[in-house]
Amino acid sequence: MIDALSAILLIPAISAALLALLPGYKLTAKLNVVAALATFLTSLTLFVIEPTSGQYLLLDDLNKVFIVLTTFVSFTTSVFSASYIHHEIETGRLTPAFLRFYHAMYQMLMFAMNLALIANNIGLMWVAVEMATLTTVLMVGIYRTHEALEAAWKYFILGSVGIALALFGTILVYMAARPVVGEGMDGMVWTVLVKHAAQFDPALLNVAFVFLLLGYGTKVGLAPLHAWLPDAHAEGPTPISAVLSGLLLNVALYALLRFKMMLAVNSAAITPGPLMVTMGLISVIFAALMLYRRRDIKRMFAYSSIEHMGIIVFAFGMGGPLANFAGLLHMTMHSLTKSAIFFAVGHIAQVKGTQKIAEIGGLTATSPALGWSLMLGVIAIVGLPPLGIFMSEFLVVSSTFARAPWLTVILVLGIIIALGGLFLRIGPVMFGEPKGKTAPAEASYVPMFTHLGLVLMAGVYLPPVLVTGFQNVAKLLG
Amino acid sequence: MSSLQFDIAHLLAGSLVLASFMMLYQDRLYALLNVYALHAGVLALSVAWQAYVQQAPHLYVTALIALVFKAIIIPVALHRIIKKLGIHREIENVIGVGLTMMAGIGLVALSMVVMLRVTPGADALAREDLAFALSVVLLGLLIMVTRRNAVSQVVGFMSLENGLVLAATGAKGMPLVVEISVAFSVLIAFIVIGIFLFRIRERFDSVDVQALDRFRGERR
Numbered sequence: 001m002i003d004a005l006s007a008i009l010l011i012p013a014i015s016a017a018l019l020a021l022l023p024g025y026k027l028t029a030k031l032n033v034v035a036a037l038a039t040f041l042t043s044l045t046l047f048v049i050e051p052t053s054g055q056y057l058l059l060d061d062l063n064k065v066f067i068v069l070t071t072f073v074s075f076t077t078s079v080f081s082a083s084y085i086h087h088e089i090e091t092g093r094l095t096p097a098f099l100r101f102y103h104a105m106y107q108m109l110m111f112a113m114n115l116a117l118i119a120n121n122i123g124l125m126w127v128a129v130e131m132a133t134l135t136t137v138l139m140v141g142i143y144r145t146h147e148a149l150e151a152a153w154k155y156f157i158l159g160s161v162g163i164a165l166a167l168f169g170t171i172l173v174y175m176a177a178r179p180v181v182g183e184g185m186d187g188m189v190w191t192v193l194v195k196h197a198a199q200f201d202p203a204l205l206n207v208a209f210v211f212l213l214l215g216y217g218t219k220v221g222l223a224p225l226h227a228w229l230p231d232a233h234a235e236g237p238t239p240i241s242a243v244l245s246g247l248l249l250n251v252a253l254y255a256l257l258r259f260k261m262m263l264a265v266n267s268a269a270i271t272p273g274p275l276m277v278t279m280g281l282i283s284v285i286f287a288a289l290m291l292y293r294r295r296d297i298k299r300m301f302a303y304s305s306i307e308h309m310g311i312i313v314f315a316f317g318m319g320g321p322l323a324n325f326a327g328l329l330h331m332t333m334h335s336l337t338k339s340a341i342f343f344a345v346g347h348i349a350q351v352k353g354t355q356k357i358a359e360i361g362g363l364t365a366t367s368p369a370l371g372w373s374l375m376l377g378v379i380a381i382v383g384l385p386p387l388g389i390f391m392s393e394f395l396v397v398s399s400t401f402a403r404a405p406w407l408t409v410i411l412v413l414g415i416i417i418a419l420g421g422l423f424l425r426i427g428p429v430m431f432g433e434p435k436g437k438t439a440p441a442e443a444s445y446v447p448m449f450t451h452l453g454l455v456l457m458a459g460v461y462l463p464p465v466l467v468t469g470f471q472n473v474a475k476l477l478g
Numbered sequence: 479m480s481s482l483q484f485d486i487a488h489l490l491a492g493s494l495v496l497a498s499f500m501m502l503y504q505d506r507l508y509a510l511l512n513v514y515a516l517h518a519g520v521l522a523l524s525v526a527w528q529a530y531v532q533q534a535p536h537l538y539v540t541a542l543i544a545l546v547f548k549a550i551i552i553p554v555a556l557h558r559i560i561k562k563l564g565i566h567r568e569i570e571n572v573i574g575v576g577l578t579m580m581a582g583i584g585l586v587a588l589s590m591v592v593m594l595r596v597t598p599g600a601d602a603l604a605r606e607d608l609a610f611a612l613s614v615v616l617l618g619l620l621i622m623v624t625r626r627n628a629v630s631q632v633v634g635f636m637s638l639e640n641g642l643v644l645a646a647t648g649a650k651g652m653p654l655v656v657e658i659s660v661a662f663s664v665l666i667a668f669i670v671i672g673i674f675l676f677r678i679r680e681r682f683d684s685v686d687v688q689a690l691d692r693f694r695g696e697r698r
Contacts, residue, residue, distance in 0.1 A: 183651030203596035
């Protein structure tokens with residue numbers, strides 16, 4: 001069946017092979033954009049398709065949201081990447097041979113993420129997440145500098161340990177399912193697992209979830225397991241930082257949510273909520289405290305990603321229709337905002353020739369368009385009104401306040417510390433003495449403005465279609 | 479299942495834990511690699527035995543991968559990398575051998591307690607296998623955290639992965655075991671290539687002259 005579901009896997013897979021063969025970076029950059037656009041347009045058709053599930057692939061309301069978000073941000077990032085890469089070629093940081101590899105890997109990553117999102121099989125999902133890790137490791141190390149290789153190595157080892165633990169958890173889930181659904185493929189098919197999860201042995205499920213939380217949690221970047229994240233974001237090419245932060249963390253989170261839904265069916269098993277709430281809060285507080293000390297601008301925003309993933313995991317951990325809705329909205333807003341910020345930061349680093357915060361200054365005077373859009377992104381990411389993140393953070397906080405007021409205090413404290421840290425750091429960059437080179441910026445503003453425009457729109461007015469869609473998913477998550 | 483079949487499976491899985499312990503106290507890289515080759519060999523035997531007991535022919539493929547790839551190709555490749563880069567003496571333990579062994583014993587006890595307690599319903603062979611597999615996984619993690627050297631960390635990771643393969647074969651009738659073991663082999667191949675690149679970069683005077691030129695070009 002060549003339907004839309006297979007198409008969003010086939011388009012990236014075929015283009016990856018094609019891009020690996022074709023020479024000429026101008027052509028391949030354009031082709032990359034076209035392929036990403038085609039995948040995005042195909043994913044839009046998923047809205048009119050009825051939910052289906054086979055032994056390997058699955059389409060329901062939950063992954064529709066994730067797929068459309070993923071393909072949209074991959075498309076805009078590919079547009080940004082085309083202009084970013086052009087500059088990298090000119091300054092000689094990358095050679096055309098590396099670029100061919102880069103574009104092929106970009107599409108491979110799209111393939112792996114889409115596969116992880118539509119896999120109905122927990123083993124297949126695991127393989128897809130591993131593949132996504134491998135491709136991003138290769139891209140983080142693409143500059144071949146000492147720092148880049150070190151970052152890639154760290155990401156590689158920690159990511160591998162993470163997915164190893166996730167695999168152990170997956171095996172335990174199969175062991176729990178085997179007495180009930182029988183041997184063979186059924187024990188790995190997620191829809192079958194959810195249907196029968198009530199009869200599974202709760203003790204085995206509990207242990208399995210701990211491994212899954214640690215394993216996939218490493219990839220989400222939750223606090224004690226986050227060590228790879230800042231390095232990988234800071235040293236890789238900026239389009240990859242945007243995709244890592246905006247999308248790959250979400251994919252790992254999605255895997256976690258699937259298993260959470262499975263555990264929710266079994267009333268005797270532990271509720272994953274408190275575990276997720278705790279890890280989420282630790283991430284928020286930890287990242288907020290670390291933000292102020294950063295000297296590298298990309299690293300700083302990487303810590304901000306840890307903070308926001310913490311908020312999202314916290315919201316999903318609280319559970320219930322309202323908190324789930326808030327978590328989904330926050331995830332969408334964070335993906336859009338953080339990738340827009342990385343777009344701006346990438347161009348700024350290219351103009352100034354450095355990522356050190358101390359060496360960048362007075363951006364609103366020297367390159368106003370870039371400076372102000374980064375400023376708008378920062379205003380959005382710290383959660384000031386009227387932008388979308390304010391809405392979603394407000395929903396997270398207010399829905400928590402009704403049920404666990406003390407947790408709200410900790411959460412709000414973290415958010416405020418992060419706000420203070422980011423503004424203190426970004427102030428001189430924006431309005432201080434102009435520092436560094438002042439070459440005119442040849443940026444691609446369209447992806448940046450599109451993202452920020454959407455975030456602004458979501459803050460002012462959420463279309464009812466979107467609201468009902470998110471509400472359905474929130475109900476599904478339980 | 480006859481008790482002899484069970485005993486042999488038990489013996490092989492237990493030997494894997496023993497080999498993990500042997501890796502814990504090696505202080506030379508070559509010796510560590512040799513023990514790892516033994517570890518992978520025992521894994522191959524254990525998987526082959528499971529394939530016979532469960533009458534699951536696809537598991538023979540996994541056993542073959544373990545034998546050829548993990549017990550022969552990877553150790554030989556690592557041997558050559560170590561020799562080429564001249565790093566065979568470097569092996570630093572973060573904590574002493576005694577403490578490491580004590581921690582290892584603690585971890586094995588922990589995994590026995592956890593796994594045996596949560597799997598009373600599963601059949602005896604799968605139960606024992608899972609408990610041993612978790613021990614091997616945790617010992618692999620311990621090796622990774624107690625070594626500073628990149629190569630020995632990788633060996634730790636590979637032994638951890640052997641534990642996972644043991645767990646996957648122990649879960650009777652689990653699909654995708656072969657695929658997962660191939661996926662892991664690819665991962666490990668990447669890691670080994672990674673060490674190679676990483677070490678060249680760290681001491682770029684040793685092998686690749688072109689890399690040296692590019693490095694200086696960036697710094698200017």
